Amino acid sequence: MTGRFDCAVIGAGVMGCATALFLARGGMRVVLLDRGPICRQASGVNAGTLTMQMTRAALIPYALRAWEMWMRAPEWLDGGDVLARARHGLSVAFTEQEAALLEERARARRAAGAPIELVGPARAREIEPGLNPSVRLAGHCPIDGFASAYLTGRAFRAALLNAGVDLREGRAVEGIDPGFVLRTAAGPIPAARIVLAGGVWLEPMAAWLGVRLPIKTLVNQVVVTERQPRVMSTVLGVASGLLSLKQYENGTVLIGGGWQGIGDRENGPIAVRPDSFLGNVRLAAYTIPALREARVARGWLGLEAQTADALPAVGPVPGAGGAWMIGGVHSGYTSGPYLGRLLAQAMLGQAPEMELFPIDRLLHKETA
Numbered sequence: 264m265t266g267r268f269d270c271a272v273i274g275a276g277v278m279g280c281a282t283a284l285f286l287a288r289g290g291m292r293v294v295l296l297d298r299g300p301i302c303r304q305a306s307g308v309n310a311g312t313l314t315m316q317m318t319r320a321a322l323i324p325y326a327l328r329a330w331e332m333w334m335r336a337p338e339w340l341d342g343g344d345v346l347a348r349a350r351h352g353l354s355v356a357f358t359e360q361e362a363a364l365l366e367e368r369a370r371a372r373r374a375a376g377a378p379i380e381l382v383g384p385a386r387a388r389e390i391e392p393g394l395n396p397s398v399r400l401a402g403h404c405p406i407d408g409f410a411s412a413y414l415t416g417r418a419f420r421a422a423l424l425n426a427g428v429d430l431r432e433g434r435a436v437e438g439i440d441p442g443f444v445l446r447t448a449a450g451p452i453p454a455a456r457i458v459l460a461g462g463v464w465l466e467p468m469a470a471w472l473g474v475r476l477p478i479k480t481l482v483n484q485v486v487v488t489e490r491q492p493r494v495m496s497t498v499l500g501v502a503s504g505l506l507s508l509k510q511y512e513n514g515t516v517l518i519g520g521g522w523q524g525i526g527d528r529e530n531g532p533i534a535v536r537p538d539s540f541l542g543n544v545r546l547a548a549y550t551i552p553a554l555r556e557a558r559v560a561r562g563w564l565g566l567e568a569q570t571a572d573a574l575p576a577v578g579p580v581p582g583a584g585g586a587w588m589i590g591g592v593h594s595g596y597t598s599g600p601y602l603g604r605l606l607a608q609a610m611l612g613q614a615p616e617m618e619l620f621p622i623d624r625l626l627h628k629e630t631a
């Protein structure tokens with residue numbers, strides 16, 4: 264018998280794990296439940312890019328703080344490591360249209376605090392000599408990098424247990440009865456407050472509370488090459504956002520960028536689309552020509568959640584006092600730890616360092 268928890272966090276991705284960790288460190292008795300293993304959905308299969316160049320301008324101040332947290336992960340994860348590495352980042356434009364897009368996005372992100380400067384082809388190829396010479400313009404950000412996302416769960420697990428979080432993996436929550444009593448196959452779990460942290464499953468979770476929150480499901484593809492000699496040292500993207508590329512220390516190159524596969528929230532990721540696969544690797548090999556010689560080791564898919572404005576849903580659930588929510592942001596791996604810390608601050612009654620992202624703006628409104 265566990266008694267009543269101060270807080271039940273439902274969903275052990277990066278958002279739920281970070282929230283649970285900082286709540287427990289703030290003195291709450293926390294249970295963290297996931298229907299599968301910790302960080303095995305989006306938070307364990309993503310491309311691991313920790314970047315300002317893919318982050319929406321309004322989120323840049325948060326992502327900058329989150330980037331710092333990732334780079335110092337072993338300090339606040341009790342030695343847990345996601346092998347975060349700081350690198351220079353380049354977002355490149357090959358066409359006039361991409362150059363215009365790049366200028367506009369770089370301006371907005373710079374205004375929000377990201378140290379992005381526009382550089383011409385010569386400087387871009389000085390920073391990344393392997394880059395295709397046909398590059399016209401690049402956004403250069405010295406604060407970029409990557410982590411190994413599949414290490415996220417292992418890195419969080421020890422810190423969560425040290426902080427006293429009751430971590431229950433393989434424990435699906437089936438619904439919520441009045442008074443925040445969680446329904447599970449192993450019996451009811453009562454809590455004084457709850458946090459919904461379900462990634463793409465935030466929408467059905469919100470429905471448990473009678474709240475209609477539309478969440479878009481993206482079926483993102485990632486491809487990894489076999490190990491090979493060094494072909495690049497930066498984190499590379501293209502202005503359209505359809506590429507993220509980096510080479511790990513073991514020589515493998517990870518190719519992402521949100522090309523879509525087949526799947527949905529109900530059935531999970533089902534299959535890679537051949538045209539997406541080819542489009543993704545061709546763009547990578549165009550951007551870094553040495554990749555034409557690379558051999559693909561494998562590709563996989565994961566489900567990314569996105570709210571209507573691609574900004575986070577972080578805050579109290581309207582009309583459901585004691586229920587909170589976190590997630591739904593584009594490129595949420597980068598900002599996850601900081602958003603979790605902010606939510607925990609608010610729930611602990613402290614003034615959060617930065618504003619949360621109210622849920623009201625996202626709720627489905629019936630039209631007459």
Ligand SMILES: Cc1cc2nc3c(=O)[nH]c(=O)nc-3n(C[C@H](O)[C@H](O)[C@H](O)COP(=O)(O)OP(=O)(O)OC[C@H]3O[C@@H](n4cnc5c(N)ncnc54)[C@H](O)[C@@H]3O)c2cc1C
Nearest residue numbers: 274276277278298306309310312436462565594595596597
């Ligand atoms: C392929 C891919 C590549 C990406 N690349 C990047 C990138 O390079 N950089 C970046 O910043 N972001 C990237 N993202 C986005 C990033 O991964 C997500 O924004 C982030 O991981 C979301 O974390 P989360 O905790 O909200 O969701 P998740 O990690 O999906 O966690 C939600 C958890 O809820 C659990 N759950 C659901 N229903 C229940 C239930 N009923 N009971 C109990 N548990 C439940 C699930 O099992 C899951 O573990 C990528 C995403 C994908 C899919």
